[in-house]
Amino acid sequence: MDNPRDFRGARLLNAPSGVLPYYLTLELAAVMLPVILPGRVVTGQDWVWFVALLAAAVTQAELSVQVERMRRFFSNNPHVNMTSVWLFAGALLLPLSIACALAALTYAHLWLRIWRAVPSVRLYRAVCSAATAALSVIAAQSALSLPLGPVSVVAGGVTYMLVNLVLVVIGFRLHHPSRTFVSLTGSFAEHLLEATTLCLGGITAVLLIEHPIMILLVLLPVVLLPRGDLSRQLHMTSGYDAKTGVLTAGEWQRRTSAELARASQACGVLMIDVDFFKRINDTHGHLAGDAVLRAIASTISDEVRKGDLVGRFGGEEFVVLLPMTSHDHSLSVAERIRRAVTLLEVTHSGTVMQGISVSIGVAVRADSGVSLDDVLAAADQAMYRAKKQGRNKVCAAVRAPGARDPSRGSVAMLPP
CATH class of the missing domain: 3.30.70.270 (Reverse transcriptase/Diguanylate cyclase domain)
Structure with a gap:
């Protein structure tokens, strides 16, 4: 999930009190934790996986530019994007430092190619989204280190999803204090979509280890999923007032x-x-x-x-x-x-x-x-x-x- 949309005229310095300190704290943590926390040495194989995942993320985004712009425009709640597929795969395979670097580069590309063209999306929100994604990767790797065997992968996915959701909802709530936390957590369909991206991320990690070329097969569902979600959004918004969220x-x-x-x-x-x-x-x-x-x-x-x-x-x-x-x-x-x-x-x-x-x-x-x-x-x-x-x-x-x-x-x- 991603940080939500903001109004065109909004600026970080004019945001409600608490927003700026919260954003700065997230960004500082995302930069410092990969340096402070212990991690294994990056190998040549890690770099191969890193390049493959980054290339897949860029390709998927390029194939979904218009759809992702429309989804972002219509999003009123925490926004699910497809980057979780590649970032969770990175959390499973890569050392912490380059797994976080993958999140930073993926979100930089999203900003340059997609979000910058959406009037309601601001650069500081994109930076905070990247920080949130990096912190979710860090939390997921912490869960993966638990001695739970194969169950640790499930624990990592659940941790990634929950940490991401909590961090985004807190930011949204600081921007919009009048809204309840329940109204910001998203619908069941959105949570199901987020869980699906994490499952695809797990599959991607396995394919990279066993049959790297086969991750091309993951691209098609990842490109099609946003289109289905956009259809759902359009159906939902067609009968709802854009300003208030109640029926027209x-x-x-x-x-x-x-x-x-x-x-x-x-x-x-x-x-x-x-x-x-x-x-x-x-x-x-x-x-x-x-x-x-x-x-x-x-x-x-x-x-x-x-x-x-x-x-x-x-x-x-x-x-x-x-x-x-x-x-x-x-x-x-x-x-x-x-x-x-x-x-x-x-x-x-x-x-x-x-x-x-x-x-x-x-x-x-x-x-x-x-x-x-x-x-x-x-x-x-x-x-x-x-x-x-x-x-x-x-x-x-x-x-x-x-x-x-x-x-x-x-x-x-x-x-x-």
Whole structure:
């Protein structure tokens, strides 16, 4: 995995506190540990393996330039690249010093040929990625030295994967304090891809020892794997809002319509609007506003169930479907979201934004004959009523004609 993308205008010196010391510590450790730690003498055979692995890494990158640029551009979480195939093979075969040199040269080539052309990738992030890879190689070799027989190879792969993930997630979290660690660890598919690259690395090491020319056969799957992952990313991002990571309005409506069509019980809909969002943009800038939107989207998602649908309805508005949820429970969820948002502290470029709030309108579709548009309109009206009553409130929709729940005839204004 790799350090994640950053915004085009970001600079290391303007990053949140802790980022610069962390990066410098990683880079210093990556330079000093190969010198300090004991390692065997480099032989002629080691240099042959080194050149073969470096040539394979360069060839694979050259054959995947456009695909890797697109994957990097679409990556919002720690990014899995294919270099683990060659670096883990190096960890298995090479002395520590040139195994780390392989990581440095591989990442230098990635920067020059791929990442430099991606607007969101900065040189200092690429340098830190190389340092992280070198430290992962060092950790893997430490695990390989354990007296576990063949199991030590598995231990080395697991150690490589875990150390890489932890170091990258810490860096990402320092850049984006409002995001939770869980949201940064990546999906199951990404972890499976990372494990696959390590397995291919083990196979590559065996082939280099027994049949060196056969590593050409490893190139094809390594070149094809990123294409499959890019297809997955494109499929995932097509229905998700790029700024916040929640569903787009169209995708939310499509999924909600399907859910309501098969629902036999009440479903709640929450319309959520960020209070004084224009003031945030005018005071702190649009990038800060985007950071606030991401933090609120993450908070909403954390406060609802896994099967609930969270979408960005436009601008600073979010919408939530709560399947099989009663009126009272919908109000409770809305209040929980409102309270959680008020506790947010969003950091952007060294500025901490507090006092964020939302106004929420709640409507419940208790009758299967009521359309989604009607429920949305009711929730929207309730949300505007919350705005008029002072903001940072939850209001329920006024009871519609023929509705069976008399409690919906009043406005619920919950205490701040």
